[in-house]
Amino acid sequence: MRRPVLVLAGVDVRLVPAALGAWAVAAWGVTAGPGATVVAALGAVALAGVAARRWPRVALVAVAVAAVATSVTWRLGDVRATPTAALAEQRARVTLEVQVSRDGRTFEGVGGPGTVVGLVVLRLRDQRGRVHGVRDPVTAFLVGEHRDLVVGRRLTVDGRLSPADDDQDTATLRVERRSAVQGSAWWWSASERVRAGVRHAVDHVPGAPAALVPALVVGDDADLSPRVEEEFRRTGLTHLLAVSGTNLTIVLALVLAVARAGRAPPRVLLAVGLLGVVGFVLLARPEPSVLRAAGMGVVGLAALGLGSRGGVRTLCVAVVALLFCDPWLSRAAGFVLSVSATAGILLLAPPFVRALERWAPRWVAVAVAVPLAAQAACTPVIAALSSEVSVVAVVANLLAAPAVAPATVLGLVAGLLDLVVPSVASVLGTAAAACAGWIVLVAHHAAALPGASLVWPYPWWWLLGVVPVVLWLGRRAASRPVVATGLVLGLCLAMLRPPSPGWPPPGWVMVQCDVGQGDATVLRSGQDEAVVVDAGLEPVDVDRCLRGLGVRRIPALVLTHGDADHVGGRSGVAGGRAVGAVLVGRPGPTVPGVPTRTVSRGDRLVVGDVTADVLWPRAQPTTRARRIEVDRNADSVVLRVVVRGVTLLLTGDVGEEAQEHVLRAGSVVRADVLKVAHHGSADTSWRFTRAVAPRLATVSVGAENDYGHPTGTALRMLRQVGAVVHRTDHEGDVAVVVRDGRLSVVSRGSGQRSR
Missing domain, CATH: 2.40.50.140 (Nucleic acid-binding proteins)
Incomplete structure (x- = not known):
């Protein structure tokens, strides 16, 4: 008697528990250590033996868990015992x-x-x-x-x-x-020649399109500018910049089409397909992301032949196999996104296609349903990573999709032909770059929309409940053309004029952005413009903060000193915004295409509502800075700023010694608001804190950071002078607001960044 197949909504889900169990043990095992994983492997083997006859599905889960736990044990032991x-x-x-x-x-x-x-x-x-x-x-x-x-x-x-x-x-x-x-080895030399051929075939084309073609073909994004990368991130097109299952599917489709044109029998087609996978891995490099792409690409091809039912089964097998080969994939964001997108396409796209087919042609239904399903499945993961929900991603992917396959195929063929006929390769390279140019254009204009993405201020796991409800409502609406059209128009309106409930708060003069263990401060200088002081570590964090405030123009970007947690995100400030000048206290990082000016004590900056006086550093490096080159904190730019009658003191990362120098120089430091130096480090001066005597103090700090910031010493000093302390790790973005001549603070939920 045949056992009934476990089916959910027409999909074979028998292997889903095994895949989830393997994933869980891999994510746990790579941090638990080899001793714990040995116990887990032995326990899973025992469970499989007991359950083999009566509960075969339980035994199947146990076998998958045992295999992955054994792999983790072996890999950890191999790494450590050398x-x-x-x-x-x-x-x-x-x-x-x-x-x-x-x-x-x-x-x-x-x-x-x-x-x-x-x-x-x-x-x-x-x-x-x-x-x-x-x-x-x-x-x-x-x-x-x-x-x-x-x-x-x-x-x-x-x-x-x-x-x-x-x-x-x-x-x-x-x-x-x-x-x-x-x-x-010859195979590596051959793959490098093809990669070089792809680059050479488009190097006569100026700008971002030439840099995008190698990224589409082989994942080589070395020449892409930070601005283009940021635009692709905002519009949900980042998957095009790295090797993904889509790349392999396109390449295999080309290879198999050529084989079928030669009337190859099924066994030859299988061999050609496997050779295509091997060649793709060699060309794009056998890194974890490429191996993941190979697995997901094969799943995509299997789904074409087996449908979503067989596709889900193949996806589960691929997940277990990939985790067995590389257990660390379990904690890789790219792996989570790849599996989520593939599962979304297999499970969510078919019902949306059926609903849309009631009134739209099938090709339109498929073109809309596939990116919609992939984006919906990835939304909780993206929100967990960036605290954002992309609104424009589905539209951007829909517009860019027709150009992806031609750009990839033409770029690959151009790379191969460059080895023998460079002149012909250049012609194909021009065509590939033209297709890539359309993708760049879509990303640029979509990213410029005010509502390209929205901040998600709540815990990411709320979306695990919100997304299914929205999808259920969306599927019901998709079968009704009037309702669907209304939703599309509403989405377009949200992208052009996004709602901003309570943010930015009216009358804001300063915002301490939540950028984790780093600094980024925004000073409002006028309508849609602000002076930005420091940029945090990651471009995505400061960009999120500036978009939430509606800042489009930045007359001045002040980089207080060269530490990465203050300057690493500067491309996120400049991406899609006009930056007038970069101001630094000492030579250091710059922003391409933006003039840099060095400032020192006594200089003044006046921009709209912002008047800023430079209190530090001195025109010449301090003796300490000359003696200890790695201590850049001592030369951080210190600004005393007045915005709409509110005085703010921004202190970078200056420590106690530099603070004492500022006082001895006779500078007026008293302020209404203090941006606490160095994330609340204990290296701070009591005399300096007492001289500032702020009513409010903001601390930019990452949740559960390894430095113990803010320290009890710094917090006690602030309390003793009567300052009310607001921390980004507890409150998220912190806005200082002036209402009816009174100071207040409005905060916006924290993403609990731990950097």
Whole structure:
């Protein structure tokens, strides 16, 4: 007698519990340690044995859990029990023979560019001359740009090891000296030539389209500007900038179409498809995101042949297999988004297609339902990551979708032809760039809409209940053309003139943005414009704050000093906004295309309603700053600002010594509002706090940060001078408001950022 198949709404969900169980044990196991995962694996094996006859579905879950727990145990033990890990604990200097496992990526550090690259250690020689043959993954950091560090190449490096920041790595390596690279295996050399061919085929095209084509084809987004990346993020098009299942599906569709045109039999088609997957992984690099894309792309193809019922089953198998190969994917945002989007398309798109088909052509129904389903499934995850809900994402994806496949296919063919016929490749590259140009145009204009995305001030998990209700209502409305048209018009109105219930509060003069463990302060200088002081660590956080305030023009961006938690998000300030000038106290980070001006004590800035006097630093570096170059806090820009009669003191990260210097210089520091220095560090002056005597104090600080900020010392000082303290980790964005000549504070729910 055949057992009944477990079906929910016409979908085979028998493997869903197994996939969820494997996911849960992987997410727990990578932080719990090998001892705990051994116990979990043995317990799951015992459960599988007991349940095998009477409860086969329970046994299936137990087998999946046991497999993944065993993989976690083995991987953790393999990473930790090596000579490399032991030497990392000692922070030893070593000489290593290594092979590049992840292409080097250039980043902009405070002291200049640097490169981070993934390496596999093959041979290790310690300070005593002992040689160890190993195969350990490490992440290495080098000063300067090193574009020759691509996957597969070998070299010798000297440097200092330290404990890894990531459980996937054995150690972190600071490279002090390196050799020239040696050749790599033929398959890596071939893939690099194709990647270079894609870049070469479009390098005659100016601007963002040429940079986007390599990102679409092979995930190479190194030349994309921060502004374009931010526009893609705001419009829900970020998935196009990294290798995804969509890329593989497009490539496989092309490969299989060519094979079918040659009347290949089914077995040959299968072989060609598998070779296409292998070639794609080699071309785009076997990084976790690419392996995830390969799994999700195969799921997409399976769904084309098996429907959503078989597609969900295949998705579950892919999840378990990927987690077995790489358990750390369980905690990767990209993996969560990929699985969510794929599940959304398989489960949610068909009912919406059926509802829309009652009055619209099928191709229109599919074009609308697929991005809608994917975005709806990803909405809770996106809100958890960014505290935002994208409104324009469905429309942007709908408009951009027709150009994605042509740009990808033309770019790939151009890269292949560049190896033999560069002139023809340039023609195809021009066509690919034209398609990419349309995608860039969609992202640019969609991101400029005031309501492109809305802040979600509540816990993200509320959306697990809200989204299904909205989808149920939306599906009922989709079958009625009048109601559906009304909803679309309402959505368009929300994007053009978004509602802003209670925010920004009327009469606001200053907002301390919730950017986690960093600083970003907004001073209102006029209608739709503000002076911004510091930019936090992540562009997304400060951009969210500025959009919530309706700021479109920034006459001046003040970067108090060069620490990453103050300047790392500057592209989020400049993205889509006109920035007049960047003001700094010492030479440091800049904003491309924006003039930079150095300010010092005695300078004054007047912009609209904002009048700011610079109290620090002095025109020449302090003796301490010259002696200890890494202490940039001592030279933070300190501003005394007046906005609509309210006096504010913004102190950057100055410590007690610099605060005492400001007082000895005779500066007037008394203020109504104090932006507390250095996130409430204990390195603060009692004399300085008493001289400021603020009525209100704001502390920009990350929830549960590792520094203990704000400290009890700083809070006691503020209470003793009668200041009411408002913290971003507890209250979110904090706005100082003037109403009828009285100061008050309005806060906007915290996202509890822990950075």
